[in-house]
Amino acid sequence: MARYRRKDEGLLTLALQAPWYFSAVFALAIFIGVFVWLPRTNVFGFYRAGIYGGIRPVALIALFIFSAIALYKFLQQLASERGGYTYAFEPKARPPWADLGRGATDDQRVEPTSQPTPGALADGHASAAEARSAIARPTEWSLTVLRDMEWKRFEDLCLAFYRAKGIRAESTPLGPDGGVDVRLYRDNADPQRCTVIVQCKAWGERSVGVKRIRELRGVMAHEGVDKGFFMAPGRYTEEARAFAAANHITLLDGRQFLAMLQRLPAEVSRNLLAAATAGDWSTPSCPSCGTKMVARESVRGAYWGCAVFPKCRQTLGMRECKT
Known part of the structure; x- marks a missing residue:
């Protein structure tokens, strides 16, 4: 989260x-x-x-x-x-990626989806940003796609990936997640027992340090789970990798996740790409209400603010751009 x-x-x-x-x-x-x-x-x-x-x-x-x-x-x-x-409210029409993430049923699997055309988006009352994103959306997986993806869409992609692999996966609701974004259930003897917890960080090219991996280990101990996955489009520090190797945590960086997506059956991989990049897939979603955020300025610099302010006052820091 x-x-x-x-x-x-x-x-x-x-x-x-x-x-x-x-x-x-x-x-x-x-x-x-x-x-x-x-x-x-x-x-x-x-x-x-x-x-x-x-x-x-x-x-x-x-x-x-x-x-x-x-x-x-x-x-x-x-x-x-x-x-x-x-600054308008998000459209109430069901977006094409709705089945990719939160709110999906436990036994739901990724179904083949057709790529909507810009005209179809306009007919569905999609925003101008969504229409532009749909026209320019990528046609194949790449590291750039994973690193440009906003945090919620990245979490939804991770969830959909496991479901496409036939694994029962559940996402956590919006708001503070307690260090868990996705729970995996792989115990046939006890289907209700979570066997793996997954933490996702859509930090672009930024490396993940050992602090975040230690936090995941603490959540694993608290929930009594022996296995953890950490997924990020960037890289991990050597200290983070050493700690993960000693604590039953699998680190999946952008290149590894990209290879996993590309190894899926061609049709499944295309469907995941179409769903993950439908509409506006790069502008961050509000962690509190899920509405797409807008770029704003303050005396402290640029940041992302919730589009329904002042009803929702949540903000996000902007990723640093390389020059």
């Missing part, structure tokens, strides 16, 4: 996260209150001139800042409607 971080809920940060009309209303309130109402009121009596003189410079600065934010967010929204990010 992707870990998320919270931002300080200051007024300026709130304005940068909220839609453009939040800042516009705030700027309008400053203008009316300070520059229209205050000069005409006698509430402060003799002290009115002094109070007005002290408030006016601060109000001018605040008016400029919030007006600038409102204009920037408005232009950003116009750009999103022509191909950028959007």
Whole structure:
């Protein structure tokens, strides 16, 4: 499960996260209150001139800042409607990858799926980002595909892979997962006993250190499971590999997972690729509500924010881009 971080809920940060009309209303309130109402009121009596003189410079600065934010967010929204990010709610229509991950029944297997066309996505009320992603989606598995995949789609792919292999697999619900993303049940004598726990980290090219592997070992001990899998599209440090080898943990990096996907029957492999890259498969999903996130700016830099803010306030850090 992707870990998320919270931002300080200051007024300026709130304005940068909220839609453009939040800042516009705030700027309008400053203008009316300070520059229209205050000069005409006698509430402060003799002290009115002094109070007005002290408030006016601060109000001018605040008016400029919030007006600038409102204009920037408005232009950003116009750009999103022509191909950028959007603040709209996700479509309620069932997405083509719904059967790939969470909410699937225990005995569900990956079924052959046809690749939707851009027109079909539009008919299903898919977002512009989904339509663009569907047009440019890859036609074969590669390390780039695995490393560009957002965290939830990567978890769903891992789940679907095990089901395609005929293994009973269950995913954990959204929210804190306790260090487990997928549970495997391979004990025929006791079908309800989890035999393997799987942790997934869609960290792109970033290497996984020993700390995460130790955490998985702790979860294994807590749940009484003797075997663990750690799946990541990047690599592992030597210390992580040594610890895993001594603690019944199998580390699967991007190259190994790619080879496993390519060794599947051709039709099954194509179906997994079509499902895993359907719609917008690279923009992160919200760890709390599952809605696609949007790129936002704050005083601390760029980050991913939930598209339904302020209803959901979860955020994610952005991957560092190599130059």
